[in-house]
Amino acid sequence: MESKPVIPGRDTLLVAEGRATAAAIRAEKPDGPWSREDLLTVFDQLKPTGYLGSTIDRQHGGSGLALGQFASLLEGLATEVPFLSNHSVQRFIVGAGSPEVRELVLPGLLDGTRIGSVAITEPHGGSSIREMRTTVVPDGAELVLNGSKDWVTHAMTADTAAVLCSDEQENPVRVIVDLYAPGVTRIPLHAHGLRHLTFGSLQFDDVRIQRWRVLEEDGVAGAKAGLGIARTLVAVQAVALGFRALVDATEHLATRTVRGSRVIDLDLTSGRVGALAAELQGARLLAYHAIEAVEAGQEAAAAMASGAKAHACAVAVRACSELVSTCAGHGLDRTSRLGDYRDDAEMLGTADGTGLVNHIIWGSYLKKHLGECF
Ligand SMILES: Cc1cc2nc3c(=O)[nH]c(=O)nc-3n(C[C@H](O)[C@H](O)[C@H](O)COP(=O)(O)OP(=O)(O)OC[C@H]3O[C@@H](n4cnc5c(N)ncnc54)[C@H](O)[C@@H]3O)c2cc1C
Structure with a gap:
């Protein structure tokens, strides 16, 4: 595309860096579950990207990324290795840890040895x-x-x-x-x-x-603040899985023919590709919109994070499920990974709160502010 849509807060260079790093990780370690040694190698590979220090200030040993930048990195990684986690406890410790916990526990988490x-x-x-x-x-x-x-x-x-x-x-x-x-x-x-x-x-x-x-x-306040950030990060990762499935499926459908036409060239296929891409892009916009709200400390931030997460996961699961069935035999072949994208997106839908719970949080806030949406 000559003019790609710009999403405020989304850093395309970091998305690309995340994708390249994820492809290298997946090429070396195709199967899981990964052992502790495997994971330590993965986190070592991620160190130069700023993953482990995420949004923590540089003065506290962090990477000083804006939340949108960190989300962009995770979006890129999610195309091959979603939900790597191991970035939250560092932030909790910098936010509320004692001098001893900062001295004894934090360094290993930041350098990827723990x-x-x-x-x-x-x-x-x-x-x-x-x-x-x-x-x-x-x-x-x-x-x-x-x-x-x-x-x-x-x-x-x-x-x-x-x-x-x-x-x-x-x-x-x-x-x-x-x-x-x-x-x-x-x-x-x-x-x-x-x-x-x-x-x-x-x-x-x-x-x-x-x-x-x-x-x-306050433990609940701390956990809720952590969940607000985590939900926005899950949202961008779920959308990445949906787009990854869409790209893989359209590539496959370009190799299939029915009645003398490539399946990808059928109007029905173009229509479904357009509809799924619109849903995914809309979910991505809402996710980065929530990230901006969290960064700005807006009153609506936590509710938006919940709404964006629930929506992104629902859209991603729907897209992946439809693409598994559209690709027929290929979709059911484990080597195609389309079924993995669907399963991974479904897991993201429950991590950090179910879709229903996050929709309740979003809806409870929104029903008092609906007038402002028009
Ligand atoms: C991939 C993945 C990673 C995870 N990682 C972690 C982790 O690292 N640490 C951790 O602590 N947890 C983790 N979880 C757990 C996750 O946070 C919980 O599964 C989630 O919060 C839901 O809890 P539950 O499974 O016990 O469901 P339950 O709380 O038992 O809910 C059962 C059902 O009740 C519904 N329900 C809830 N509230 C209402 C309501 N008000 N009205 C009607 N229905 C309602 C739910 O939507 C659900 O359908 C992870 C889960 C997954 C899938």
Whole structure:
């Protein structure tokens, strides 16, 4: 195209850098789940891109990227290796960590020699973050952690987890936990998408925690702020998967003929390609719009992040599902990866809150402000 649409906040050079890095990673490591050693190599490859230091100020050892720039990098990476994660705990520590946690835990996360994870979801249900049953209570000079968390990304490979729990006064707090400490058990979960990564449960049985590991914040407020950023990042990644499926499917349909015509040249195909591309581009615009709102600290930012995430994932799953079926046998052949894109997009739809929950958050805000949308 001579004139590509410009999306405010989207850095096309970083998208391209993300795509090139992702292609190199995928070429070396086609199958998963990746071991800890594999992942450390991947994060080492990502170091020059600024991935590990993301939006953290340079004075705190970060990469100083704007959120739109970081999202652009993740958008590029998502075409081959979506949802690599391991960038949030650094931000939590810089925002609310004690001097000890900054000195002892942060450097390894920033230099890619340690892997961080986020543990919020509990076995009784992950949609309400105000009902934590995991507890951290005083025990002598230290604290003791008990409970369990489900669906933790990098559960089997991470060194550290930011665990949301309740303290002795039932206040929500987040604790930076060493996952090699006695009393921590990891149980793998076998997911049907994002198969390059591990997911699983973390069980904490009388895990001793030094007091300096508690973040100095309201735990729910901290978790919600983290989720706002995470949701915008998931949104751009879901759209990237949808576009990747669209590109792969149209390339395949150019090789198929029916009644003497290439399938790609049929009006029906052009119409569907146009409709899917419009939906995906609209979802991408909303995602970068939410990113701008988060960066500017707008009142609507959290709700927009939820709305953009729910919409992007729904559009991406719909596009990938339709393209799997349009490509018929090819779509059902594992080597085509179209089914993987669909499964990965579906996983993104539930990560950081289901589509329904995020639509509720967006709708609850929007219904009070609908007049301003016209
Ligand atoms: C790929 C992936 C990565 C993830 N990574 C992490 C991670 O790193 N750390 C972590 O802590 N968690 C993680 N999760 C868990 C994720 O955050 C939860 O799965 C999600 O929040 C939903 O929780 P749940 O699965 O327990 O669903 P539940 O809370 O059990 O919800 C069940 C159903 O109830 C619906 N529901 C919820 N609220 C309402 C309502 N008000 N009205 C009607 N219906 C409602 C939901 O939409 C859902 O359909 C991950 C999940 C996935 C899929």
